Amino acid sequence: MSFPSDTIAALATPVGTSAIAVVRASGPQVAALVTGIFGETPLPRAASRADYKDVRGLLVDDVLFTFFAGPNSFTGEDTVEISCHGNPFIAQKILEDLFARGCRPAEAGEFSKRAFLNGRMDLSQAEAVMDLIHAHSERALTAANQQLRGALGRQMDALISQLINILARIEAYIDFPEEDLPAEDRVSVLRELERLKTDTGRLLATSHYGTMLRDGIKTVILGEPNAGKSSLLNRLVGRDRALVSAEPGTTRDYLEERILVGPHALRLIDTAGLNSSPSALEKHGIDKTIEQAAEADLFLWVIDATHPLPSLPSSVAARLSSANTIAVFNKIDLPTAHPDSAPRNFPAVKISALTGVGFDSFHVEIARLADSFQAECGDELIAINSRHAYALERANQCLDSAVEKLDADIATELVASDLRGTLDAFGQISGRIDHEKVLDQLFASFCIGK
Numbered sequence: 001m002s003f004p005s006d007t008i009a010a011l012a013t014p015v016g017t018s019a020i021a022v023v024r025a026s027g028p029q030v031a032a033l034v035t036g037i038f039g040e041t042p043l044p045r046a047a048s049r050a051d052y053k054d055v056r057g058l059l060v061d062d063v064l065f066t067f068f069a070g071p072n073s074f075t076g077e078d079t080v081e082i083s084c085h086g087n088p089f090i091a092q093k094i095l096e097d098l099f100a101r102g103c104r105p106a107e108a109g110e111f112s113k114r115a116f117l118n119g120r121m122d123l124s125q126a127e128a129v130m131d132l133i134h135a136h137s138e139r140a141l142t143a144a145n146q147q148l149r150g151a152l153g154r155q156m157d158a159l160i161s162q163l164i165n166i167l168a169r170i171e172a173y174i175d176f177p178e179e180d181l182p183a184e185d186r187v188s189v190l191r192e193l194e195r196l197k198t199d200t201g202r203l204l205a206t207s208h209y210g211t212m213l214r215d216g217i218k219t220v221i222l223g224e225p226n227a228g229k230s231s232l233l234n235r236l237v238g239r240d241r242a243l244v245s246a247e248p249g250t251t252r253d254y255l256e257e258r259i260l261v262g263p264h265a266l267r268l269i270d271t272a273g274l275n276s277s278p279s280a281l282e283k284h285g286i287d288k289t290i291e292q293a294a295e296a297d298l299f300l301w302v303i304d305a306t307h308p309l310p311s312l313p314s315s316v317a318a319r320l321s322s323a324n325t326i327a328v329f330n331k332i333d334l335p336t337a338h339p340d341s342a343p344r345n346f347p348a349v350k351i352s353a354l355t356g357v358g359f360d361s362f363h364v365e366i367a368r369l370a371d372s373f374q375a376e377c378g379d380e381l382i383a384i385n386s387r388h389a390y391a392l393e394r395a396n397q398c399l400d401s402a403v404e405k406l407d408a409d410i411a412t413e414l415v416a417s418d419l420r421g422t423l424d425a426f427g428q429i430s431g432r433i434d435h436e437k438v439l440d441q442l443f444a445s446f447c448i449g450k
Helices: 030-038 088-100 110-117 123-134 138-148 151-175 186-204 207-215 229-237 280-294 359-372 386-407 412-430 436-446
Strands: 008-011 020-026 047-053 059-068 079-085 217-223 255-261 264-270 298-304 325-330 348-350
Touching: 008 088, 008 110, 020 030, 020 088, 020 110, 030 047, 030 059, 030 079, 059 088, 079 088, 110 123, 123 138, 123 151, 123 412, 138 151, 138 207, 138 264, 151 186, 151 412, 186 386, 207 217, 207 386, 217 229, 217 280, 229 255, 229 264, 229 298, 229 325, 255 359, 264 359, 298 359, 325 359, 348 359, 386 412
Parallel strands: 217 264, 217 298, 298 325, 325 348
Antiparallel strands: 008 020, 020 079, 047 059, 059 079, 255 264
């Protein structure tokens, strides 16, 4: 793995006019750059006010700069952050001057990449930086902060430690057959591998919740025509997003909006009414409703409280359960309203999308169901991403193969090969795996060569 030897610079705040802008530089030339620009030896972790003058000696701006000496910086290298006035022209002039002094433009994510290369964070923590920047809800922010502080890394360290203990025992039988080692205990190893598979599966189960946190909980609003689905969307969004009409069947395509409910971000999808005898155009809309329902996380089944309880298409009804559906009895403000009991013991709320009655309890119920989607993985909020999930699935495949070989009494060398595949897959998540740890554990456990 090659380590960078040049100095990079980039704007660390969004492009555009603002109160301040921050320009960041990192690399071996930074200390000399600070001295050359500001005429003083930089004092670590102290903000200093100074005139920024370019290589020609022309004043660019009155700035604050903070020097961070490596390895005690974000990147692990000498780093400087220059806070200037938020005029994009000023920030660009400072960047151009840094380039003229020998820096090069940073590539996308290069500061975080250098932090990883210099051992300041593992890969999962580097990914958490982006999750933190793009978090759209309190729960997503909590997960990103915990991952940035090593929550996933600690989980992986525990799995790797279990695996290394197993692998060290197995490889002892291969590499040191002449030693006075205990008889090969396949039953014990199988039991430990099953425990490792369970722990890996528990972590893998957080994958879908991770998608919910990053993209929002896909929430489909469905029901019969004219039940008030679009009115519900408008009320939840807080503006007239969807066309509302007394004429049924006006929604022919789905609409999508994002909202916050408590600590959760929701992707609200208003769909075409589920009409039992649709026109040709309505049928296209219903087909799209069914497509959206097939991938939904949460359902808001809007029921007109002035009508008898409706039925749903079988393909949609099969997806609904008390764990993912709220029966929303709408139009309770009307004198003819007579909300039935919730079907199939679904949690139910009674509301008026027109007047807003019942929405406080409705929000509470949405948040309660959304809370239940979190997969249990210890005390910390773990929500892996698709890259982590791919690596864990590969690890599980290798573990399954190792278990099959042990059950079939196949050569121990082949079992060890599968376990090394598992170790490689685990290592892809953190980006750090040292196979010498296996040998260290082996000698520590079995006192080889004494």
